[in-house]
Amino acid sequence: MKIICIGRNYIEHTKELGNPIPKEPLFFLKPETALQPKGHPFFIPDFSNDIHYETEIVIKISKLGKHIEEKFAHKYYSQIGLGIDFTARDIQELCKKKGLPWEKSKGFDGSAQISTIFIDKSVLDLKNISFRLEKNDEIVQNGNSKNMIFHFDKIISYVSQFYTLRIGDLIYTGTPAGVGKVTAGDILIGYIEEKEMFKVIVK
16 A cells, blocks of 8 residues: 655645745655554654644545546545645755655654545535644644645546556645644644544644
8 A cells, every 4th residue: 555645736835835836746655654543642753853744635546547547537536535744844854955865754654644534525526625734723724625736636647657556545635835843732633624534642
C-alpha cells in the first residue's frame, strides 16, 4: 500500500511557504509505517522542534490502474477521507538548503494521520468539498476542493503515469493555507462539511 502526497496544490498555501506555483502535480511518497494508528495519540518525535499539521482531503484507490486517462480516473476511487500530513518543518528546510531529499521530514513513523471513516463520493459535490481543522477549538485551516490547482482526476491520471495504483493506495491531495506548529497537549479535530472525521491528541 502506497501513501502518495500531493504538494503545493492550493495557491494560498504555496504563497505562505514562499514556493512557486507548480505547472504539474508535485508528489512524494510516505511509507506505510507513516500511518498513524486510528485513535492513537500523535507523539512529537525527538528529532524535530517544529512539527506542522497539514490537513488534506484523502482519496482511496479502489481499482488497479496504470496510465489512466483523466476522463476515466473517476472510476478508480469511490471514497473520500481526511488526513494530516505531519511535517518536520525544521528538517525539511535544512534538507532543502543543502539540496538533499526531504523524505525524512515527511515520512517518519506516525506522520500520516488518516480519518477513522471514509465518505462515499456519491454523496459529495467533489468540486465543492469544504473541510477544516480545529486546533483546541479554534479553526486553523479552512479549505475547499474547488480551490485545488489540480483536481482528483488530474492527480490520479498524472501519478499513474509513474506508479501503478493499487486497491487501498491513499492519495493525500494537498493542504490549504494555515499550516502551523503543534505542541504537546493540542487537540486536533478534522471535519469534512460538518462531519467529524478524526480527533488527534498531540503528546
